[in-house]
Amino acid sequence: MSRIPTLPDLGEIDGKRVLVRTDFNVPIDNGVITDDFRIRAALPTIEWLTARGARVVCASHLGRPKGQPNPKYSMEPVRQRLAELAPGVELMENLRFDPGEEGNDPQFVASLVDGVDAYVDDAFGACHRAHASIVGPPRTLPSAMGLLLQKEVDVLLGLRNDPKRPFVAVLGGAKISDKLGVVEALLKVVDELVIGGAMCFTFLAALGNPIGDSLWEPDQVDTCRRLLDDSQGTGKKIHLPEDLVGLDAGGHFATFGLRIPDGAKGLDIGPGSAAAFSDVVMEARTVFWNGPMRKSEDPRFAAGTRTIAQAMADTKAFTVVGGGDSAAALAQFGLDDDVDHVSTGGGASLELLEYGDLPGLEALRGAPNA
Ligand code: 3PG
Ligand code: MG
Numbered sequence: 308m309s310r311i312p313t314l315p316d317l318g319e320i321d322g323k324r325v326l327v328r329t330d331f332n333v334p335i336d337n338g339v340i341t342d343d344f345r346i347r348a349a350l351p352t353i354e355w356l357t358a359r360g361a362r363v364v365c366a367s368h369l370g371r372p373k374g375q376p377n378p379k380y381s382m383e384p385v386r387q388r389l390a391e392l393a394p395g396v397e398l399m400e401n402l403r404f405d406p407g408e409e410g411n412d413p414q415f416v417a418s419l420v421d422g423v424d425a426y427v428d429d430a431f432g433a434c435h436r437a438h439a440s441i442v443g444p445p446r447t448l449p450s451a452m453g454l455l456l457q458k459e460v461d462v463l464l465g466l467r468n469d470p471k472r473p474f475v476a477v478l479g480g481a482k483i484s485d486k487l488g489v490v491e492a493l494l495k496v497v498d499e500l501v502i503g504g505a506m507c508f509t510f511l512a513a514l515g516n517p518i519g520d521s522l523w524e525p526d527q528v529d530t531c532r533r534l535l536d537d538s539q540g541t542g543k544k545i546h547l548p549e550d551l552v553g554l555d556a557g558g559h560f561a562t563f564g565l566r567i568p569d570g571a572k573g574l575d576i577g578p579g580s581a582a583a584f585s586d587v588v589m590e591a592r593t594v595f596w597n598g599p600m601r602k603s604e605d606p607r608f609a610a611g612t613r614t615i616a617q618a619m620a621d622t623k624a625f626t627v628v629g630g631g632d633s634a635a636a637l638a639q640f641g642l643d644d645d646v647d648h649v650s651t652g653g654g655a656s657l658e659l660l661e662y663g664d665l666p667g668l669e670a671l672r673g674a675p676n677a
Contacts, residue, residue: 326448330433357395367402432653460668470593481598501546506598513532620642627647637649
């Protein structure tokens with residue numbers, strides 16, 4: 308594996324035009340940015356470059372406009388915030404307004420690198436996408452990873468390659484199928500896996516529990532059963548909820564054991580599970596958390612996620628939180644300063660833990676100055 312070039316490998320940049328791929332895919336509500344974490348996270352790199360006389364032009368995607376201009380996904384709110392935080396820095400329009408971005412079209416790459424002297428990738432959250440702006444510019448331009456990307460890679464590969472044990476991963480979120488590969492890969496590196504969120508219902512169903520109308524994926528039951536069986540052979544512990552809360556068939560708040568009646572649905576882990584999961588986090592020496600325990604944006608179903616967030620803040624373990632929703636949950640509870648690393652990437656952090664590499668990193672290793 309050849310080296311990934313870092314900022315000093317760009318050489319002299321005074322007066323040069325540097326394209327910085329950032330992940331400014333921030334939540335926007337009615338034209339207002341509700342969390343500017345990803346913009347602030349890119350500032351050290353931007354400042355490093357401007358302090359050395361570079362003319363910085365940033366480029367990012369925002370949302371999923373599917374290759375067409377769409378005012379709903381305009382970069383304008385981001386441009387305004389960036390102008391406050393880093394005056395004088397240019398920002399291109401949403402990369403995904405052009406189908407060439409996701410299609411990794413050589414002509415679109417050519418338009419991106421036109422008039423540009425060097426390329427910096429600081430878009431950790433998008434490095435798992437082999438899109439034009441991620442993998443294209445390093446083919447021809449002197450390139451480097453930015454300070455944010457470097458930090459993310461250090462922390463997450465550190466977890467993957469040399470964690471202090473016990474190493475616990477806590478997985479939640481809304482879907483299971485896109486994360487089953489991760490469950491399998493994580494079981495190779497972690498000692499214990501805690502499963503909440505929508506994912507837990509398919510696992511609970513695999514154990515024969517009635518789950519009512521909870522979100523689940525029937526075609527994944529066999530995979531879940533296999534993962535549970537395999538874990539017994541390897542001595543890895545998979546922790547599943549022992550109680551749940553949600554809505555009964557009449558739409559009223561309800562507490563369930565492990566049997567969710569017909570018409571009812573689980574929307575959060577119950578208090579017993581929250582306490583048990585919290586103990587696992589407290590006793591760990593390394594914890595990686597991705598995904599709320601389920602519907603944490605609804606205050607009735609936030610308790611499980613809040614308990615996990617509090618345990619992340621309280622444990623002596625080295626704590627890493629991956630990505631959008633869990634990072635937002637931490638911020639919502641005012642605990643974002645109390646973990647060791649909040650990653651700007653959700654999918655990217657999971658893929659880096661899973662594969663130990665990302666398309667964006669591979670591209671940088673192939674740069675002419677690498
Ligand atoms: C994210 O928010 O996960 C990243 O910005 C990547 O966005 P995407 O999932 O739409 O590719
Ligand atoms: Mg994503």
